[in-house]
Amino acid sequence: MSDVVLSKKCCKCSRHLPLSEYHLKRESPDGHQTKCQSCVRQYRAEYYQKNQERLRQYSLDFYKQNADDVKAYQKEYAQRFPDRIRERNKQWLLTVDRNAFLEQKRQWHRANRDRMSQLQKAYRAVHPEYARISCHKRKARLKQAAGTCSRTQFLAKIEYHGWRCYLCNTSLTIKELHMDHRTPIARGGSNWPANLAPACGPCNLSKGRKTESEYRTTLSACFSSSTPSNR
Ligand SMILES: [Zn+2]
Ligand SMILES: [Zn+2]
Structure with missing residues (x-):
């Protein structure tokens, strides 16, 4: 066996860095990648920037084709790590831009108006007790x-x-x-x-x-x- 390698030169930025600065790669002789972690990070960020649209479309398509699996996975994840979900929700609540969020909601409602009113009609047919209280009146009262x-x-x-x-x-x-x-x-x-x-x-x-x-x-x-x- 040769001596244990403790540091090496990054093939991208040419810096000599300790092995701990490289991600693991089992197949390579020293067990680490040839690019240092910060170069990898930069590469990924650039790749994401360049392919943003394509990647977003890809994950949308993936979701559409595997909606049930994705939902099941999300549910299982939420049950396994309730604390993580809570922390994420907390961050979201504190950082979300309220106006942008409301605008997004409004847009969604505009785009799904027909579907929503059909759903509401069906719901009211089953629950006549809610039919009396109109949503608008309720919102007006909330505001007042x-x-x-x-x-x-x-x-x-x-x-x-x-x-x-x-x-x-x-x-x-x-x-x-x-x-x-x-x-x-x-x-x-x-x-x-x-x-x-x-x-x-x-x-x-x-x-x-x-x-x-x-x-x-x-x-x-x-x-x-x-x-x-x-x-
Ligand atoms: Zn590097
Ligand atoms: Zn309850």
């Missing part, structure tokens, strides 16, 4: 109500409740999370953080126009006459 809740306060609320529904204790991801008004706006509640709490969709929807204590009374009445579920 007193109080605001900043992004940091919103996040603090979620953290305080341990990313769980404050009514049924179900663990929540950002996608499943509803911000519930303990006292509904329609009943004079505000948008101040003290009146807000994270809830799961089912609790938020079934609570409807009830206050928190009214809802809890109904819940305990239900549970004393039937066995509680896991949700």
Whole structure:
């Protein structure tokens, strides 16, 4: 055996660097790549820049063809690493450009208007109790109500409740999370953080126009006459 190589010259930038500065490559004689890590990083970044459109299209196509597999994988990942997902959600919440995000949402709604109204119609046919409350009226009331809740306060609320529904204790991801008004706006509640709490969709929807204590009374009445579920 020859002497152990501890450093070598990068084939790209010609610097002499310790082997630890190179990525591993099992097939090569010294077990490391010929380009140093920073050269590799630069190469990847340039490659991504040059092929951005193509790469984005590629991953879109891949998603379309393998939507079920991708979704299953994402679900499994979220179950295995809930902390990572939470951290990512937290970062997203703190850094997202609110206006750009809302604009993106608006564009999506414009593009999917017909599909959405069909879905809503079908939903209202099954749940006539929601048909009465029009979305516009609700939004108008939300805007009129007193109080605001900043992004940091919103996040603090979620953290305080341990990313769980404050009514049924179900663990929540950002996608499943509803911000519930303990006292509904329609009943004079505000948008101040003290009146807000994270809830799961089912609790938020079934609570409807009830206050928190009214809802809890109904819940305990239900549970004393039937066995509680896991949700
Ligand atoms: Zn290099
Ligand atoms: Zn719940």
